[in-house]
Amino acid sequence: MHIYRELKKCFRLLLVHRLRSFLSTLGVLFGVVAMITMLSIGEGAKQETLEQIEQLGMNSIIVRQHAMSEEQRAQALEQKSRGLTLQDVDILQRNIPDLLHLVPLKVIEATMTPSSNQFSPEILAVTRAFGETKGLQLSEGRFLCDLDQKEHRLTCVLGYDVAKNLGQEGRVGRAVQLGHLQYEIVGILQSTEWRASKNQTITTRNLNKVIFIPLQSKNQINQASLAQDDLSEIVLHVRNAQSMENTVKLTKKILGKLHEGYDNYQIVIPQELLQQAYRTQHTFNLVLGSIAGISLIVGGIGIM
Numbered sequence: 001m002h003i004y005r006e007l008k009k010c011f012r013l014l015l016v017h018r019l020r021s022f023l024s025t026l027g028v029l030f031g032v033v034a035m036i037t038m039l040s041i042g043e044g045a046k047q048e049t050l051e052q053i054e055q056l057g058m059n060s061i062i063v064r065q066h067a068m069s070e071e072q073r074a075q076a077l078e079q080k081s082r083g084l085t086l087q088d089v090d091i092l093q094r095n096i097p098d099l100l101h102l103v104p105l106k107v108i109e110a111t112m113t114p115s116s117n118q119f120s121p122e123i124l125a126v127t128r129a130f131g132e133t134k135g136l137q138l139s140e141g142r143f144l145c146d147l148d149q150k151e152h153r154l155t156c157v158l159g160y161d162v163a164k165n166l167g168q169e170g171r172v173g174r175a176v177q178l179g180h181l182q183y184e185i186v187g188i189l190q191s192t193e194w195r196a197s198k199n200q201t202i203t204t205r206n207l208n209k210v211i212f213i214p215l216q217s218k219n220q221i222n223q224a225s226l227a228q229d230d231l232s233e234i235v236l237h238v239r240n241a242q243s244m245e246n247t248v249k250l251t252k253k254i255l256g257k258l259h260e261g262y263d264n265y266q267i268v269i270p271q272e273l274l275q276q277a278y279r280t281q282h283t284f285n286l287v288l289g290s291i292a293g294i295s296l297i298v299g300g301i302g303i304m
Contacts (some may be wrong), residue, residue, distance in 0.1 A: 024303045031299035035292035042288050046281045059100075059244065060133075061236040061251055062268040063088075083264050084231040086216065091258060092236065096250055098243040101129045103235040104215060112162075112211065113177040121162045122205065123178060131137070133237055141172040141187030148186075148214040156183040160191040161208040176211070183213060244271055274301040 014021040065084045089104045102192035108123040130136075131143035139160070148155050156176060163185075175182045192207050238247050248269055255265065 007293075027299040027303045031296040034295045036187070038288040038292045042281065042285045045284070059238045059241055060270060061238070061244075061248055062270075063234040063236070063251070063255065064266045064268060065232050066264050067228070084234055086231065088255065088258055089231070089234060092234070092251065092254060095254055096236070096247060097252050098239050098247055099236055099259055100239045101133050101235075101237040103127065103129045103133055103237070104231050105130065105233040105235070106215060106230070107232040108178075108213070110179040119161075119165045119209075121159065121211050122167075123211045123213065124205075125213050127215050130212070133235065136192075136259050137190040138187050139190045140258075143187050143207070144214050149192070149216060152216075153184045153214060154181055154183045155214065157187040157189065157212040157267075158185055159208045159210045159221060161206075162211055163188045178211065178213070183211075241271070244269075 063084060086104065089102060093102050104127060106125040106126055110123055112121055124130075124186070126144065128143065128145055132159065136143060138157075138183070141157070143157055144155065147153070158166070158176070160171055164289060166176065168174075169176070170185065170188070172185055172188060174185050176185060177183075191205060236247065236251060238244050248267075252267065255267075259265065
């Protein structure tokens with residue numbers, strides 16, 4: 001009964017001083033909302049970064065060709081370093097013991113016909129291993145196979161958005177013109193989830209807007225794209241996380257010798273990016289938590 005009387009008295013006083021009660025409640029509410037909002041923003045940024053890093057593959061090492069000017073290319077050739085080539089793939093394959101897959105990739109500069117100004121797909125020359133490592137699912141047909149590459153077949157696989165944009169012309173069995181060559185459509189991918197990354201290091205491709213053709217095609221789409229055996233990217237998939245450190249060291253050593261010490265490539269290691277993201281996120285959370293804590297203290301002082 002005593003507690004009941006005290007509570008009744010408190011509520012009566014709150015109703016008497018309505019404006020003061022409202023402002024006090026508002027101060028507490030904004031302080032708590034500020035704390036929750038800032039921590040939620042930090043957690044959301046963390047999850048987005050983790051998802052993008054996971055798309056790269058946690059047990060993988062990505063070697064990317066640096067974009068070079070004509071002057072830089074000439075300097076590299078003087079040092080007998082042409083950039084990433086199929087020779088690099090062959091030597092890495094033979095000298096690194098713990099590889100599960102080694103995936104070469106080349107970006108092809110060509111236009112698709114028919115096409116529109118609003119839609120311009122990326123053309124990638126890949127091997128069968130690309131589909132296996134990415135776990136690509138097809139809605140129709142099949143992915144590229146070893147015979148497509150070995151026999152230099154003019155076959156292609158369309159991303160979901162590419163096939164949708166082409167309409168009836170984007171069906172299995174039809175043909176699409178890339179450059180001056182006709183490629184038969186043998187497969188269409190299912191729609192895959194993709195998010196654009198603000199970090200240039202953690203760049204992932206939107207596979208819905210990609211056309212895949214066999215790597216090392218004998219029939220050239222254009223002279224500039226396939227006249228040489230240069231590559232845009234090499235992805236090394238390691239069997240387990242325990243052998244990642246040794247594989248990274250061996251990869252750097254082999255590429256350093258092959259390229260005569262010329263730094264015309266970039267090595268991206270998702271595991272290191274993940275550790276860096278955790279460290280950055282920890283600092284970010286401390287800063288946000290401190291700001292939110294100060295907001296609560298200031299609000300509390302104002303209420304008192």
